[in-house]
Amino acid sequence: MAASRARHVVVSTCFVAAVLGAGVAAWSVVTPADSAPASARQTPAPATTTITKGDLTDTKVFSGSLGFDRPVPLPGSATGTVTWLPEPGKVIARDQPLYAVDEHPVRAMYGSVPLWRDLTRGAEGADVHQLNENLAALGYGVSVDDVFGPRTERAVRQWQEHHGLTVDGSLGADDIAFVPGEVRVASRTAQLGAPVNGDVLQLTGTTPVALVTVQPADEQRLAVGTTVSMRIGGVGDPVEGAVVDTRQDEDQGDGTVEVTIAFDPGDRDVPQGGSVQVTASGQSAHDVLSVPVAALVAGDGKAFALDVVRSSGATERVPVTVSFVAEGRAAIDGAVRQGDRVVMPS
Template identity: 40%
Template sequence: MSEEQRKPRRRGRIAAGVGAAVVLGTIGATMVFSVGGGDGATGGRNTPPATAPVTKGDLAATKTAPGSLAHGSPTSLRGALQGTVTWLPKSGDTITRGETLYKVDNRPVTALYGDTPMYRDLKQGDEGPDVKQLNENLRALGYTSPYGDAYTWETTAAVNAWQKGRGLKVTGSVEKGLVVFVPGTIRVGELKAQKGSPAAEAILTYTGKERSATAVLPLSDQKLARKGDSVDLVLPSGTSVKGRITGAETVSSDASDGQGGGGTPGSGDKKKTEIKVSIAIKDQKALGNLQNATVDVNFTSEVRKGVFHVPVTALVARTGGGYGLEVTEGGTTRTVPVELGMFSNGQVEVRGTELRPGMKVTVPA
């Protein structure tokens, strides 16, 4: 046997930084590999330094987009009472139903829940969605108030009891400005006023209590922003948190093509259209103390159900073309030919007649 015949046969394993680059799979993953010898059992080779199992299950392809974590867009609150601001909350405070937003002439302005703003004084005989909100809030606070949108004598009695408990003058009617309807529990943002400021001006901004995320996708990826779909948010710590898409809107911004000068008309500036995606986060505790942060948002672009997949690094290039896996069994290895499918997160879908779940394939140590 010649010296050349005694040399062990080698296969090219996909690895970074060796050989020629090739683009593989539907995700456009770029991989670099070395091309070597043929196939066949290696017989007496030592046990490989590392192995990974062939897995059968679902494989999801994702696309990552930049995102931001915050408490949502702020809403401005302007006072509707004449007088002087005598007390303010602190930025970052949370205020819930029945609690004080601020004080005017030492009278508390109360937060109640509802979508209809307080646009008038409310008194017995009035009807409307604002009255319905008032009745609902009084019941939620423990007062006996009627159902429906009518301000009845029962509403008057409940308001009297509520005013007494709040230290207000008992009148049986609700003065415009002493109540502010907000969507739910809120978080105080920026204080616009200070003690001693006129009350009929900007007081503060607020957001929702819960943190949410927004992400921006190119218009071509609009199909990824399906309402109700789940996404993964990767926090600065590397922790992954689940989110759910609650909405998406098309937004435009100025984008220069680099050919214009100073943004003057006809200078080459263009409108850039993107998709702004709103994301709700159910597990607020998983966010820790993060208030405002940059995050990565992973959108699912494709899912393959019940497929075989292995780490990308398990692939070896076969002589004559194609790819295989080095399967280790009983202390020996053999090459199993496979066809490649989808790539995702370091995994690759593989198809082959000899594959079964749990097979051990060699991977770089």
């Protein structure tokens, strides 16, 4: 029995990476020191484990940080001199000022279509529909349609009067700008006292996201739409997230990929810049027999084997093939069955 145990191999942690990457494992046989006389030695019963049947999934953990999605620019379309800009980190909601030109606030309205013209009575289109949606959300009586009719003009006049503006019933780039929703100021691009020229602000959404940088080989594991498990700060119960964006990390210039993961923080405190551990699944093997990797011993050539404990207590070395390694276990094929006991190295 001692000789049988001596032939067990200790599988180094590099085995898992080798099987997953190149399919070649590095093995070494470790022979325990045994200098005491045979009469003075006692042979303890070997440790064993059981062959189980089930699913194995290759998972990988990535470290990242908490922040906000990639900033997008807000073009300055008003005409004049920049006289006010919000501080970075400020959250701007509907009808609140985004910036000011000649001391005239340009206010946020929600919509995906940029304001590309003055909106006045008789205009029709998606931008008019957005305006009507915003006026309705602010409590003005309008029809939410694509037409700038009498009701829209009346609502615009009421809006202008409420903000102390010239009441003329039309709106332009000096008055409003469409943004996707409630936004957060990431940085200020324009300069106070300078003419409006190009982008004014860099904006993000207000919901925290996880940001992870990965090597190109792991990009598919974190493809857009992939569901992942996350631990905020590495503690507490995991939360579910979904990959919403991947792109080349241009700042690094080494081919790495920047991954953005959206999640619902619930009532958790999510500090910007805090750490996050993201667990992503890869390949899976279903309904397979498996043993701990450490139970494998060297067989003939590059083959593997298991020392199976028979009902008599004797062990039999049984050749097996390894088809998949994940979760510290090896999926095996051979003349073995679910429930068989196999020897673990001491």
